[in-house]
């Protein structure tokens with residue numbers, strides 16, 4: 168369904184089509200203007216489009232940088248795989264964490280979004296696996312299913328010349344198929360905590376007693392309340408002797424007791440950024456939105472930046488579905504991603520967006536962490552996240568791996584405190600995005616009407632769904648609930 172809304176009244180239909188036509192005409196005009204501007208002037212900071220600044224962050228204590236992967240003394244198969252992926256040299260977090268990791272140390276890795284943390288933990292694990300090819304060698308925990316799949320793909324490509332066997336064990340997929348995959352004795356398991364626990368308890372012949380590496384990606388999220396109980400159960404089962412542990416994130420918990428739960432042994436802290444830092448290639452702005460005009464401002468932005476690729480973050484699943492519906496009704500090209508969709512729908516939505524068949528992904532925080540989609544130009548916070556860490560991760564979906572990007576946060580009167588807190592951790596004020604009030608006024612009525620249509624349609628669908636679901640409630644609940652990755 169992906170937020171497509173098809174049913175609306177005839178009179179509104181005409182108005183909406185004429186609005187869509189207006190928006191399209193304006194978009195074409197804008198696109199032409201943008202191209203002209205780009206040709207005339209490559210410095211776009213004032214227009215708030217994109218600024219390039221390749222300065223890499225390194226903290227004062229950084230000892231050594233490496234100009235090539237060969238200098239790291241990796242096995243030739245890994246050096247070649249890095250070449251195949253066009254990784255010319257290690258990123259700062261890779262330079263900092265790979266050497267101690269190769270020496271067998273536990274690592275706490277902290278570096279900005281999009282700075283290559285996945286390869287920073289995958290490379291030392293694969294290097295070690297090459298010398299010691301054992302099943303169930305490493306387990307990588309991820310807070311979301313989509314991120315787990317992406318980590319698997321990184322291991323597959325980096326290990327492509329080594330015959331590495333990987334498996335992704337996440338909620339929403341068939342348990343039996345996964346059990347079969349586990350019986351094939353993969354080297355690397357990438358999992359969401361709930362589903363991994365399920366297999367540890369129920370899949371015969373599967374055990375992680377000989378596990379050599381445990382990685383917690385987005386570690387602060389895994390160590391927070393939501394995942395706490397299931398993570399503690401997993402950690403109780405895993406061996407501590409002979410196990411190396413890595414924690415990686417762009418934001419980290421400073422609460423020592425939380426880190427201790429992960430049973431780290433004399434970890435080396437490899438920090439490339441301060442606790443909450445965004446990359447220099449990201450331009451962050453905000454728009455102060457008067458009451459009741461949020462949808463209009465959003466449509467205004469989609470129009471102004473027509474031709475760009477967006478991720479729009481909402482706080483609730485219902486908002487994600489509604490905004491995707493609204494954008495589609497106004498003939499933008501959106502798909503929704505949130506935890507109320509089944510896994511096929513989630514994968515489908517992400518694939519459409521990645522393949523460029525949709526230019527707008529409307530998502531809850533299920534997409535805030537880790538997802539690496541190089542083509543994302545603009546992140547819009549339709550709802551301001553309640554914690555500053557989420558803000559850092561959300562805006563980090565753009566401006567990845569040295570690329571440029573932009574984020575715009577829609578700030579209502581109720582969000583002022585939240586945005587002040589975010590500005591405080593960022594250590595800077597966010598500049599205001601300019602807005603053409605006349606266009607906002609001209610869009611307002613039609614956007615409100617279109618939004619009304621979408622709300623009605625979604626209500627109708629949810630009543631239909633509730634009627635269909637009666638009597639079936641409660642079934643299939645317990646297993647899915649173990650996968651506590653949804654918000």
Ligand SMILES: Nc1ncnc2c1ncn2[C@@H]1O[C@H](COP(=O)(O)OP(=O)(O)OP(=O)(O)O)[C@@H](O)[C@H]1O
Nearest residue numbers: 254256257258280281282283284285417537539568
């Ligand atoms: N040495 C390298 N040279 C060039 N590109 C690299 C290198 N290492 C990783 N990359 C690329 O950088 C991008 C971002 O990497 P990755 O997804 O691991 O970032 P991250 O630090 O984990 O971000 P997040 O905090 O958002 O999860 C990926 O597309 C990856 O292929």
